[in-house]
Amino acid sequence: MPVNAEDLPVAAAPGDPSPPPGLLVTGRFDETAGYRVDRPDGSASWLVVWTTGGRGRLRQGAAEAHAAAGDLLVLAPGVAQEYGVAPGARNWRFWWAHCQVRPGWLTWLRPYAVGDGMYAVTPVPAALHARIGAALRRTHADARWTGTGAPPTAVDAGELVAVAHGTAARELALGALEEAVVLATATARTPPPPPGTDARVHRALAVIAADPGAPHTVASLAAGVALSPSRFAHLFTRQAGQSPMRALREARLRHAARLLESTELSVERVAAASGFVSPFHFSRVFRERYGVPPGAYRAAGPR
The missing domain is CATH 2.60.120.280 (Regulatory protein AraC)
Structure with a gap:
């Protein structure tokens, strides 16, 4: 009715x-x-x-x-x-x-x-x-x-x-x-910077989180916070506990996992949308991070 x-x-x-x-x-x-x-x-x-x-x-x-x-x-x-x-x-x-x-x-x-x-x-x-x-x-x-x-x-x-x-x-x-x-x-859960965190590192982390699939580099992230690449990389690593490129890779893998859970995009398109140029490299690092290849992760259903 x-x-x-x-x-x-x-x-x-x-x-x-x-x-x-x-x-x-x-x-x-x-x-x-x-x-x-x-x-x-x-x-x-x-x-x-x-x-x-x-x-x-x-x-x-x-x-x-x-x-x-x-x-x-x-x-x-x-x-x-x-x-x-x-x-x-x-x-x-x-x-x-x-x-x-x-x-x-x-x-x-x-x-x-x-x-x-x-x-x-x-x-x-x-x-x-x-x-x-x-x-x-x-x-x-x-x-x-x-x-x-x-x-x-x-x-x-x-x-x-x-x-x-x-x-x-x-x-x-x-x-x-x-x-x-x-x-x-x-x-809602964009975390505030931990006490003592340099605001420039926090801004770089926010840029990565907002668009992990973008072609970020150490140089582009450093330019965004008005630091030289070497100074930025040293400051970021000291305060974030990992290098800028390692933080970027982790953000891209998390983004890829969300896409696998919530879309029907092919693995190749998920790789590209997450910033990975090579789907083969993407599959390898995804398996290292999550223990299974992307296709098996999707087949297991939402976590």
Whole structure:
């Protein structure tokens, strides 16, 4: 039976079922103290929550997390869940989406697992909050696309809940939601430099992490932090515990592992996208690092 936005409650209450699996349903709520949802059997689909104000509390099985502005929480289906305005808070303002996540998202979410199918992505840098908010507004707008004309360009203030009807609307909305997930997970754990770390070494490490597949060299990294190659290499090795090129190779191998887990790119294309000129060299160093060749690593499934 088709489900429309008007068939769904403005805000879920204790005992209300989650949307049926296979649908993408999204909305934004601003709930006051006392708001609470209790699903003893869990949700039928994944739940993604981005908090924009106030505070919320979410429980999933034995796991618990508090959500403030700039926190992304993701809850897997099939586990008892409860969430609502946090005790002592006046309200909780948040975007949410129920959907079936794309397999590749688990690679991004895995480092933020807190147990029982809960992923707490925090803290997301404030500089990205506006971009993530825009992606979630686009998720809501794309979910309302009818397939005729251009998709909506803004959220209708009077339409809090949107249901994606049709494959095209669902895929467009999932793409926008994926942008929010990737932005949050890629940046939430960018570590601060250890005490005493030279800021120039930290900047070089950030450049490598941001694009490990780029043609970095000792000279290009040194130029980026206004040091001579020899001075940069000595400082980097002393503070990072490994040479710049060794750090680059490790970053490239981690990037390649993520691509093998989350995409269907050929091993040759994974090698090229990760900065390895020779697929044979890539396969050799990948096996040295992970104990199996790239094809076997992919066949074993996500870690």
